[in-house]
Amino acid sequence: MKKVMMGNHALSYGAKLARSQVIAAYPITPQTQVVELLSEMCSDGTLDAKFINVESEHSAMAACIGASVAGARAFTATSSQGLALMHEMLHWAAGGRHPIVMGNINRSMAPGWSIWTDQNDSLSERDTGWMQYYCASNQEVLDTVIQAFKVSERLMIPGMVILDAFALSHTYEVVDVPDQALVDKYLPPFKPEIRLTPSDPRAFGGLTGSEHYFELRYKLQKYMEKAPALIEETGREFEKIFGRNLGLVDAYRCDDADFVFVTSGTAGFTARVVVDEFRKSGLKAGNLRIKVFRPFPFAKVREVLKKVKKAAVVDRNCSYGAHGIFYQEVKSALYGEAGMPPVFGYIAGLGGRDITTDSFKEVAAHALAKDKADEEIVWIGVKK
Amino acid sequence: MREKKAKKIVFNSAEEMPIMIASVGSQTHNLTGAWRNIRPEVDRTKCLQCGICWKFCPEPSIDIVDEWPVVDYDYCKGCGICAEECPAKCIVMVEERK
Ligand code: SF4
Ligand code: SF4
Numbered sequence: 001m002k003k004v005m006m007g008n009h010a011l012s013y014g015a016k017l018a019r020s021q022v023i024a025a026y027p028i029t030p031q032t033q034v035v036e037l038l039s040e041m042c043s044d045g046t047l048d049a050k051f052i053n054v055e056s057e058h059s060a061m062a063a064c065i066g067a068s069v070a071g072a073r074a075f076t077a078t079s080s081q082g083l084a085l086m087h088e089m090l091h092w093a094a095g096g097r098h099p100i101v102m103g104n105i106n107r108s109m110a111p112g113w114s115i116w117t118d119q120n121d122s123l124s125e126r127d128t129g130w131m132q133y134y135c136a137s138n139q140e141v142l143d144t145v146i147q148a149f150k151v152s153e154r155l156m157i158p159g160m161v162i163l164d165a166f167a168l169s170h171t172y173e174v175v176d177v178p179d180q181a182l183v184d185k186y187l188p189p190f191k192p193e194i195r196l197t198p199s200d201p202r203a204f205g206g207l208t209g210s211e212h213y214f215e216l217r218y219k220l221q222k223y224m225e226k227a228p229a230l231i232e233e234t235g236r237e238f239e240k241i242f243g244r245n246l247g248l249v250d251a252y253r254c255d256d257a258d259f260v261f262v263t264s265g266t267a268g269f270t271a272r273v274v275v276d277e278f279r280k281s282g283l284k285a286g287n288l289r290i291k292v293f294r295p296f297p298f299a300k301v302r303e304v305l306k307k308v309k310k311a312a313v314v315d316r317n318c319s320y321g322a323h324g325i326f327y328q329e330v331k332s333a334l335y336g337e338a339g340m341p342p343v344f345g346y347i348a349g350l351g352g353r354d355i356t357t358d359s360f361k362e363v364a365a366h367a368l369a370k371d372k373a374d375e376e377i378v379w380i381g382v383k384k
Numbered sequence: 385m386r387e388k389k390a391k392k393i394v395f396n397s398a399e400e401m402p403i404m405i406a407s408v409g410s411q412t413h414n415l416t417g418a419w420r421n422i423r424p425e426v427d428r429t430k431c432l433q434c435g436i437c438w439k440f441c442p443e444p445s446i447d448i449v450d451e452w453p454v455v456d457y458d459y460c461k462g463c464g465i466c467a468e469e470c471p472a473k474c475i476v477m478v479e480e481r482k
Contacts, residue, residue, distance in 0.1 A: 097404045156403055166442045194406050213397040216405065223403065 001175050007168035008033035009101040010175055011077055011161065014145025016047045017183045018101070020075035021190075023064035024052035024095050024351045026082060029115050030165045031105045034077040047203040058083040061089035061100075068098035068203050069194035073149060075105035079122045079165065082111060087125065090158075094129025094220065094225060096205045099152035099159070099190070102130075106265065106316075107165045108351045117165035118354020119265065119317035121274040123293075123325050129220055129226060131159040138173040138248070140291075143238065146178075146187055147246050150217075150234050155223045164178060165352065167266040178242050185240055206269040227295045248284055248297035251287040251304050253279065257286030259368065260305065262313040264290050267355045271314070274360040285364070290326060298333040312367040314360070314380070315351045323376045344373045348380035355381075421460035422477040424455055428475035437466035437475060 005013070015023065023042065025035040041047035050067075054060045057078050064074035064170055078086060078185025083104055093100050104122050108114040122132060133148060133229045135141045141163050148159035163169055196204065208216065235246035252272050254260055259278075261271040268289040278285035288304050288311075290297065305311050324330065327345035334340035344367040349355040359380050366378055394400040426437075436452050438446045445459035446466060455466075467475040 095405075165446070194402065201412075205405050206407050210407055212401065213395060215395070215401050216397050219401070219403050222398075324470055 001179075003175055003177050004172050005138060006103070006170050006172050007031065007135075007141050007163045008170070009037055010097050010141040010144060011163070012037040012041070013034045013159070013175070013177055014142040015101075015103075016041055016271070017142075017178060017180060018146050018149045018187055019073065019184070019189070020047070020049050020101075022050050022052065022064065022067035022074045023069070023074040023076065024054050024060045024074070025076045026054055026057050026060050026078070028057070028079050028082040029066055030107060030169045031079040031082070031103070033075050033351075034103055034105075034167075036237065038075075040070040057085040058089055061086045061093060061102075064100045064102075065089065065093050065096065065098050068093075068100050069096070071190065071192055071197070073153075074098075074100045074147075075102070076100065077105070077353075080107035083121050084109065084265075090125055090128040090130060092205065094159045095203070095216070097220070099149070099156050099192075100258045101148045101152055101159050101161065103141075104146070104160050104162045105165050105169045106162055110172040110205070114351050115165065116166060117265075117316070118350045118352065119133050119162075119315075119325070120350075122160060122162050123317050123319075125160070126294055126325070129157065129224070130294065131157055131292070133159065133161050133292055134290070135161060135163045135168065136266050136268055136289060136291070138168060138175045139244070140246070141176055142177070143242070143244055143246055145372040146183055147231070147234050147238055150187050151227060152229050153192075154229060154230060154234075157220070157223055157227070158191070164266045164367070175178055176242075177326045186238065188192070193215065195365045216328075219281040224295050227280070228292070228297055229286075230300070239282060248290075248300050249304065250291055252287040252303050253291070254286035254288055254308065256284055258309040259364065260288050260308045260311045261360060261363065262288045262290065262301075262305075262326065264293065264326055265316065267314060267316060268358055270355060271360050274357050274364070277357075283368075290330075293326070293329075296333070297331050301330060301333040302337060302340075305330070305341060305343075306339060310341050310344070310367055312344045312346060312363050313366060314346045314355070314363060316347075318347055318377075321336055327376075338369045342372045342377065344370070345376055346378050353381055400428065402410065415458045416461055421480050422462045423457060423460065423480055424462070424464070424466050424475045425478050426453055426455065427474040427476065428452060431471045432472050432474075434471065436469050436471060440465050440469045
């Protein structure tokens, strides 16, 4: 059934179709409608789940962890400062191997107070051991929630489904809401091997000495390394049932491209307008949208970019004292391989400043005029 | 009831380890150490047998035996919550003598 809905409600519908059993969340702009709709669904019986009201995001994640330990499929959503407040519990969820799925709306970190988008909130959590999916349409948001549960529960690693504030969270698009019966076929009930139950009492997350901690973390990384193949496999399976592929990256006109914009989130769709314009005037341009940031699809990025003459990474984030974060990862993906293109790094759109077609034209003009990147960061649209 | 016997498990490879930190029965194996410095004592002459201490003990280390609250000192941590919550104020926290 097709429905017109905002990105926030696409998250709610994804959580509903995945038959989430416990939802614990705290509202924060621009995420509020996610939990608002879910709480309505829980109270009117549309969704058979326990909705737990909490006093903070830290508690929301703690409640989800408890639910997950007990064997329930748990969902929550947050944004920005809320995600930052969860930080400790994010380590707990990943380290304890609790496959919770969470929506995060990318909102700039305060101060100065902002409700507009950039990616520093979620990218600050990149080393917690969560998988991260950066979505570019409301359809992809809904679909990815369902896929994320499947991948997370298979690997026992939590997953974060991420969307831009306002550009997606509050933008209405046509979304194909899949049939519950088909979703049930794709996503079986969550049945963990070990769970908290009175008939088999265990203590979870207890003291772990130096003779075991190292191996636990080794295993977390080893399971994370299985994720790229599993995301592709479950993405193809999703396509068979629902007709939409969910991959690690989304390459647009990259096959014969000389110049590629590398983007994440919604900005890439603007880039594609510029790509089409460039193509008309004879420049073979393309766009590589990186959807999955953790685990980072190193092989896939190499595969697409090795055929390209130049790549320009546009980051809506900054690792202060270093560079744009996707730029760092793309460079490290290409490093040491022969015949890789020069990579240029751009930062644009912090605090929700628009990234327009002109921004991408400015990026292209800069990169095309140079043989190599002699600055690590080129700022696009900043009032210098 | 599990056998109350402390047994340390050491895995020799990552392979044989579970992915989760989920110890089996460690809460029954691990008795409270010598670090508890106060212990609850129930004065039965004032006790109302209301069971509030049983309900509030976070361990839980108060059993109801023949309708009386009985503290299991193997596990009691000496937190004093039972004494705080007891409506008859008949639980006294007394200093441990080592
Ligand atoms: S002191 Fe604390 S642990 Fe001990 S019996 Fe009372 S409530 Fe339980
Ligand atoms: S709370 Fe106090 S009065 Fe009630 S059963 Fe416990 S010791 Fe007795």
